Amino acid sequence: MFKRSVVFCSLIFSFLLISSHQTILADETYTLHPGSYEPSSFQTPFIVGQKGQIRRPSDSPFKDSNYSFYFKVDDPSILTFDEKGNWQALKPGTTTIHFFISTSEKFEQEKQRLGIKNFTATEELTTMSVTVLEPTIDVYRVYNPNSGEHFYTIDDSERKYLYRLGWHNEGIAWQADYDGLPVQRYYNPNTGDHHFTLNFTEGIHLLQIGWQNEGTAFYTHGDSGVMRLYHPRKKVGTHFFTTSLTEKEQLLRLGWQDEGVAFPFIGPE
Structure with missing residues (x-):
C-alpha cells in the first residue's frame, strides 16, 4: 500500500511539474503580432542613457526569442535598436518606432530551436511614438x-x-x-x-x-x-x-x- 502511494504521488508531482511549463506543440500554429512585447522590458519614461532589451510577452511561445523583432526608427539619433532588440536612449526628443516581424535567418534558426514549425503573423501596421527625456x-x-x-x-x-x-x-x-x-x-x-x-x-x-x-x-x-x-x-x-x-x-x-x-x-x- 505504501509503495502504491509513493508511485501515485510521484505521478502527481510529475504532472504538476510538466503543467507548470508552457508546452510548444509541433503541429500548433502560433500567431505573432509585430508589436507585442513584455511591458516591463520597454517602459516609459525613457531617459537619456537608459538601456534595455525588448522582449516578447512572458506568456508567448516566443518569449525566449532574441531575433523575432525588426524595427525602423524615424530618428535613430534619439533611440536605437540592434538585431536582438537591445535598445538605448541616446538624446532628448520624440520619434516614432515601426514594429515588424523579422525575416532574418537567425529568427528562422531560433524558431527551430524553440520547436515552432508553424506560425502566422498579423499584418496590421504597428507604430509607437516615444519621447526620450533629459536625465534631470x-x-x-x-x-x-x-x-x-x-x-x-x-x-x-x-x-x-x-x-x-x-x-x-x-x-x-x-x-x-x-x-x-x-x-x-x-x-x-x-x-x-x-x-x-x-x-x-x-x-x-x-x-x-x-x-x-x-x-x-x-x-x-x-x-x-x-x-x-x-x-x-x-x-x-x-x-x-x-x-x-x-x-x-x-x-x-x-x-x-x-x-x-x-x-x-x-x-x-
Missing part, C-alpha cells in the same frame, strides 16, 4: 510678493500660470529626477501656504492638523543637499528651500532658523 528636470522657484511665499514646481504650465497671477520668476532652484525619492507637496487651505517634505511622519502630522496632500512634487536623489529654513513669525511662506550657502547665511541673519537638509539633489558636476 528643472525645479523652478517663484515668489509671491503679496504673501511672501516661495513656491517650487517642475510643471512649466503651473509656473506660467503663477506668472499671470503676479508671482515673480526666480529661476531654477535645483534639478530633480524622474524617479528616486518622492518629495511630497502639502497645502494649507486656511493660509494658502505650501510645504515640501520627504518625511512621512511630518506628512502625517500635517494631514492631522488640516493640511492637504497634493501628491508628489518631484523625485530626487544625489550627494548634495537642499537646505531648509524656517521663520517662526511668518504665517505664509514659513519654510524656505535653497541650495545656496550664501542665501542661507543671509536668511539666518534676518531671523530664519536652520532646519538642516530637507532632501538630496543633483549638484553641479
Whole structure:
C-alpha cells in the first residue's frame, strides 16, 4: 500500500511539474503580432542613457526569442535598436518606432530551436511614438510678493500660470529626477501656504492638523543637499528651500532658523 502511494504521488508531482511549463506543440500554429512585447522590458519614461532589451510577452511561445523583432526608427539619433532588440536612449526628443516581424535567418534558426514549425503573423501596421527625456528636470522657484511665499514646481504650465497671477520668476532652484525619492507637496487651505517634505511622519502630522496632500512634487536623489529654513513669525511662506550657502547665511541673519537638509539633489558636476 505504501509503495502504491509513493508511485501515485510521484505521478502527481510529475504532472504538476510538466503543467507548470508552457508546452510548444509541433503541429500548433502560433500567431505573432509585430508589436507585442513584455511591458516591463520597454517602459516609459525613457531617459537619456537608459538601456534595455525588448522582449516578447512572458506568456508567448516566443518569449525566449532574441531575433523575432525588426524595427525602423524615424530618428535613430534619439533611440536605437540592434538585431536582438537591445535598445538605448541616446538624446532628448520624440520619434516614432515601426514594429515588424523579422525575416532574418537567425529568427528562422531560433524558431527551430524553440520547436515552432508553424506560425502566422498579423499584418496590421504597428507604430509607437516615444519621447526620450533629459536625465534631470528643472525645479523652478517663484515668489509671491503679496504673501511672501516661495513656491517650487517642475510643471512649466503651473509656473506660467503663477506668472499671470503676479508671482515673480526666480529661476531654477535645483534639478530633480524622474524617479528616486518622492518629495511630497502639502497645502494649507486656511493660509494658502505650501510645504515640501520627504518625511512621512511630518506628512502625517500635517494631514492631522488640516493640511492637504497634493501628491508628489518631484523625485530626487544625489550627494548634495537642499537646505531648509524656517521663520517662526511668518504665517505664509514659513519654510524656505535653497541650495545656496550664501542665501542661507543671509536668511539666518534676518531671523530664519536652520532646519538642516530637507532632501538630496543633483549638484553641479
